């Protein structure tokens with residue numbers, strides 16, 4: 201057995217020669233804290249696979265498993281927690297939950313229909329729950345009997361999802377929960393020798409399952425890990441570091457976020473030197489960064505539920521349910537700060553996407569059909585956040601997209617650009633023959649300012665394309681500033 205460091209050096213060597221992944225030649229070390237299991241790299245990954253990840257804009261998350269059969273209820277009682285956590289509920293008899301798979305006969309499941317709907321919504325990638333915290337595997341894992349094979353449905357669901365989505369040109373990432381309530385060796389903490397021994401089996405099991413997934417499904421683009429916060433897992437810095445490298449060696453280009461391992465001091469996401477552990481920051485769950493500073497120059501994704509906090513199917517959504525406009529705004533906001541926005545779906549126990557979600561896919565898709573370029577292959581524009589909405593910038597053309605959500609009563613949008621930047625062209629993305637009247641209202645060392653006059657208040661988020669002049673632009677604003 202190679203020690204983790206030797207294994208890593210060998211791995212880097214192999215990567216340099218056999219893949220286009222620009223992975224670091226050595227463990228990133230800072231002078232402050234010496235780490236053997238910290239970040240592998242400083243700065244962004246620049247290989248083709250990661251460049252592809254970076255331009256997705258919109259993704260789809262799907263949480264599906266046996267919890268969908270119960271739909272957040274048991275014996276007539278309503279469970280107010282997230283439906284996929286039902287097994288942890290005091291009122292839920294564990295044996296009943298663990299036998300739910302015997303009813304898992306997903307008669308309405310149609311991976312092709314799911315993938316076509318996702319495509320129509322504008323999703324460029326998707327993340328699928330191969331196994332959630334309950335431990336039920338939607339693929340025929342040879343390392344446990346608690347899998348789809350034992351259900352009445354029997355067929356490999358993960359394969360169908362990967363094949364159908366890949367056919368639509370949508371990249372697939374595998375959600376995998378480290379927490380596994382079904383495995384006898386799984387523990388949250390390791391207090392006794394017996395627990396430590398049991399956990400060794402669990403570690404081997406987890407490593408085997410992950411390698412199995414990559415071997416069975418080579419089209420997998422990455423893992424989206426979850427449930428890594430238990431003290432037992434956090435203490436496995438050496439093991440998880442080696443495992444990550446092994447997985448990357450099986451599938452060069454594999455993308456893994458910051459939710460997989462901790463460093464030797466138990467720091468997650470960011471190591472003890474503050475450096476990101478993983479290819480992108482995975483800490484934005486049901487929340488968004490406020491400003492670009494919050495993302496510290498890293499790649500990141502935001503995963504979002506439609507209701508407050510339901511990932512798996514819950515038949516009764518309570519509380520606020522997000523509208524398509526809110527979700528489009530979150531997507532624009534994410535892209536404007538260089539992140540991907542991933543919207544969650546929870547199909548029911550038979551495999552149907554619920555009507556509320558279908559309606560949203562249609563509305564978001566209709567918007568994306570027209571305004572796609574504002575969020576796909578676009579990113580942070582380097583401009584201030586504006587009161588009326590968000591600005592993204594095309595990675596292809598360098599054009600700016602003004603994604604307008606809040607229109608003032610006078611329909612005049614105040615646009616603030618960098619010093620020396622001017623408006624060359626301004627037109628409606630939906631119809632490039634529609635232009636807008638503008639007025640230059642400021643020009644100084646802090647930047648240039650304009651009013652953009654809309655003729656009417658749009659009923660949907662409106663995208664205006666901005667082409668800018670170079671820095672030689674001469675200002676029409678000639679006035680003396682009052683001394684104050």
Ligand code: FHN
Pocket residue numbers: 263282284285426427485503511
């Ligand atoms: O506990 C899970 C939850 O059920 C869901 O899967 C989300 C998705 O990001 N992750 C965990 C909470 O962080």
